[in-house]
Amino acid sequence: MSVKNEVIHILEQCRGERISGQELAERLGVSRTAVWKAINSLKDEGYMIDGVSNKGYSLSTQSDVLSSEGIRPFLKEKYSNIPISVYKTIGSTNTEAKVLAMKNADHGTVILSEEQTSGRGRMGRNFYSPSESGIYMSIILKPQLNVSDSVLITTAAAVAVCLAVDSFTDLTPEIKWVNDIYINNKKVCGILTEAVTDMESGTVSSVVVGIGLNVKTELFPTELRETAGSVFDTGDDSFIRNRIAAEIINNVLSVCENLADRSFLSIYRERSMILGENVRYYRNGQWSEGYAQDIDEYGGLVVFHVDGSKEVLHSGEITLRKN
Numbered sequence: 001m002s003v004k005n006e007v008i009h010i011l012e013q014c015r016g017e018r019i020s021g022q023e024l025a026e027r028l029g030v031s032r033t034a035v036w037k038a039i040n041s042l043k044d045e046g047y048m049i050d051g052v053s054n055k056g057y058s059l060s061t062q063s064d065v066l067s068s069e070g071i072r073p074f075l076k077e078k079y080s081n082i083p084i085s086v087y088k089t090i091g092s093t094n095t096e097a098k099v100l101a102m103k104n105a106d107h108g109t110v111i112l113s114e115e116q117t118s119g120r121g122r123m124g125r126n127f128y129s130p131s132e133s134g135i136y137m138s139i140i141l142k143p144q145l146n147v148s149d150s151v152l153i154t155t156a157a158a159v160a161v162c163l164a165v166d167s168f169t170d171l172t173p174e175i176k177w178v179n180d181i182y183i184n185n186k187k188v189c190g191i192l193t194e195a196v197t198d199m200e201s202g203t204v205s206s207v208v209v210g211i212g213l214n215v216k217t218e219l220f221p222t223e224l225r226e227t228a229g230s231v232f233d234t235g236d237d238s239f240i241r242n243r244i245a246a247e248i249i250n251n252v253l254s255v256c257e258n259l260a261d262r263s264f265l266s267i268y269r270e271r272s273m274i275l276g277e278n279v280r281y282y283r284n285g286q287w288s289e290g291y292a293q294d295i296d297e298y299g300g301l302v303v304f305h306v307d308g309s310k311e312v313l314h315s316g317e318i319t320l321r322k323n
Helices: 003-013 021-028 032-044 068-074 093-102 152-168 241-257 264-271
Strands: 049-052 056-059 084-087 110-113 134-141 174-176 180-183 186-197 204-214 278-283 286-295 301-304 310-313 317-320
Touching: 003 021, 003 032, 003 056, 003 068, 021 032, 021 056, 032 049, 068 084, 068 241, 084 093, 093 110, 093 134, 093 186, 093 204, 134 241, 152 174, 152 180, 152 186, 152 204, 152 241, 152 264, 174 264, 204 241, 264 286, 278 301
Parallel strands: 084 110
Antiparallel strands: 049 056, 110 134, 134 204, 174 180, 180 186, 186 204, 278 286, 278 317, 286 301, 301 310
C-alpha cells in the first residue's frame, strides 16, 4: 500500500479527529515530508483535509470521496478483506467486472467508480453516471446456483439496496419489477445483473451485479428530469457515499448467502409498486396487458389476463397501465 493510501486509511478511521504529521510519520515509518506530500496529493483528489500547524491533520466529516479505505471500516468483519477497486472514471463497472470474472476474480470482488462514461442499463439503455454524486458499483458473485435460480440475484440485490437506504433515511424505497428502485415515484437506482458462463460446462461461473444509485445527483439530462431522482435531494451533505456503499455491499453479500431460503422475497413483495396493479409489459416484440398478482419463488412476475389465463414473466419491460 502506498504512503498516500496508508495516510487516507488512517484519516478515514479517525474522521473528524486531528492526527499530527509526526504521529502519521511514525506509524507509517516514513518521513514527515512524505506525509506532507501524501496529504497534498489527497487534497488534489478532492479529499477535504484540514491541516493546522502544531495540531495536525483532520479529514472532514463532510468529505465524500469514494475509496476502498473509506469503505472497509464499515464492512462486516467477514467481508473486510474482499478485493475493492475504485476508479476516478471508467467506461462501465459491469464491463470491467465481467473481465475480472472471466479471469477468476474472487467472490465478493467490488469495482466502483466516481463516474461512468458508458454506464449500462437494461434493454441496452445508458445509465446516467455523473461524477461525485452517485454510487456506480459492480459486485462479482459466485453463488453456485442453477441457471434457473440465478435470476433471484436481481431481486435479492433490489432488496439489499432498499434495506441500505432504510439504514440512512426515513424513506421507504419501492421496487418496480424487476430491478428499479423508486422513491416518491422517481427512479433513484437501477440494477443490471449479468451472468458469466463457463464455455466448457455451460454453467454460470459468476454473476456480476451492477448497481447505479443516485445519491445526491441534482442535474439530470432533459429527458430524465421527470422520471429520475436522488436519495438525498435536499442538499444535505452529511451522508457519506462510502458508508452507503459499504452497507449495500454488506447487504448484497449477506442476502446472496441465503438465496435458498427465499426469505428476502417477502420484503420484495412488500416493496413492490406494481403488485395489485394493472400493467402493460413488453416481451417478444409486443406489448400485452394483465394484472400483476404476485412474485413467485424464482422472482418471476405472475400476471393474470382478462381471459383468466396466467403468465409468469422472468424478463421484459413493465409499465403501470393508465386507466
